Amino acid sequence: MLKFPKYLDNIKPYLPGKPVEELQRELGLREVVKLASNENPFGCSLFVKKAIERSTTNINRYPDGGAYYLRKSLSEFLAVEPEQIIFGNGSNEIIDMIARVFLSDGREALFFEGSFVVYRLVSQIAGGKYREVPLECDFSRNLNRMLEEISDETSVIFIDNPCNPTGFANKKEEFHDFVRKLPDNVLLVIDEAYFEYAKGHGVPDGINYIRRINPDIPEKNIIVLRTFSKAYGLAGLRIGYGIAKKEIIQILEKVRQPFNTNYLAQIAAVEALKDQDFVNFSVEENEKGKELFYEEFEKRKIFYLPTYGNFIMFQVESSQQIYEELLKKGVIVRPAFGFDNFLRVSIGREEENIKFFKALDSLGYSCK
Numbered sequence: 001m002l003k004f005p006k007y008l009d010n011i012k013p014y015l016p017g018k019p020v021e022e023l024q025r026e027l028g029l030r031e032v033v034k035l036a037s038n039e040n041p042f043g044c045s046l047f048v049k050k051a052i053e054r055s056t057t058n059i060n061r062y063p064d065g066g067a068y069y070l071r072k073s074l075s076e077f078l079a080v081e082p083e084q085i086i087f088g089n090g091s092n093e094i095i096d097m098i099a100r101v102f103l104s105d106g107r108e109a110l111f112f113e114g115s116f117v118v119y120r121l122v123s124q125i126a127g128g129k130y131r132e133v134p135l136e137c138d139f140s141r142n143l144n145r146m147l148e149e150i151s152d153e154t155s156v157i158f159i160d161n162p163c164n165p166t167g168f169a170n171k172k173e174e175f176h177d178f179v180r181k182l183p184d185n186v187l188l189v190i191d192e193a194y195f196e197y198a199k200g201h202g203v204p205d206g207i208n209y210i211r212r213i214n215p216d217i218p219e220k221n222i223i224v225l226r227t228f229s230k231a232y233g234l235a236g237l238r239i240g241y242g243i244a245k246k247e248i249i250q251i252l253e254k255v256r257q258p259f260n261t262n263y264l265a266q267i268a269a270v271e272a273l274k275d276q277d278f279v280n281f282s283v284e285e286n287e288k289g290k291e292l293f294y295e296e297f298e299k300r301k302i303f304y305l306p307t308y309g310n311f312i313m314f315q316v317e318s319s320q321q322i323y324e325e326l327l328k329k330g331v332i333v334r335p336a337f338g339f340d341n342f343l344r345v346s347i348g349r350e351e352e353n354i355k356f357f358k359a360l361d362s363l364g365y366s367c368k
Ligand SMILES: *Cc1c(COP(=O)(O)O)cnc(C)c1O
Pocket: 038, 089, 090, 091, 092, 093, 116, 160, 163, 164, 191, 193, 226, 227, 228, 229, 230, 235, 238, 239, 240
């Protein structure tokens, strides 16, 4: 008999959004709209595609384990030192590195109820513990409540700001206050996967805590996670990064695999950074899409949560049933993890959003 740790018994594998090809295969559908994984519906920058085409001759070589050029571009773009950056195979990999370093000896992670599911998964896999801090009844997050829950065993606090799937985000002032009161033996992970969509709406730029922009906020143990998977449209290439003071990066580097980010992803990310017009276009279109969703949900009296991301959580009578019926109509959404009878829909291109509402209407019970 093979032996493995007992704590792995409780782990349910992550259920990703259904891939388009799979649904086409299963149901013989030609036209499928995927609004399930918060991907950029406009693809990625054309410069990225051209750069990848130019670079395929080198894929027999290992990538640069230190990601020299990407590190240089990003450190200039973000105004941080190159040594304050760590790259991951998606920011998910950095979440995993954090858990392996800081939770493996049975220490505890804290996060809000209904946070990004990966926090729970990596905590369990690393052999750590976790506790969830309840949400307020309007699904908002009270950061003072998080402070009260910190115990001697707490090693890491994960906060996705904005939160996936609720779309909620804490604002600058309350976040500054929270950071001021944060104890020094805790690592705060601010997961800003949707930063490009949320900035400009009063949400903090977590990297400012590391740049020490506000001298009245003391230096704390913080890592900010960002990704090229969402607004930059590179989800399939798997590349994300973390920003922290050098001491924290050096600790995490101990568990990073030498060639964790691939050659094409590094090239793509350098080009993607240069094309901020594409990012701005994507964000503007997302704002328009958001308005369309709000209006259409309101017309149908469907309860939804206003969002700071590129996705919206909304209430239905039976989430599993409606999820499956929408699949049959060729529309892939996602049950919202941790929230019974809520679905999460990504904001797509206008015609995709319209197709979503047509499919929903054709089910006949959109109005509760
Ligand atoms: C999508 C997402 C990520 C990013 O994952 P990648 O591994 O970079 O693709 C991280 N955190 C949250 C909350 C997300 O929704």
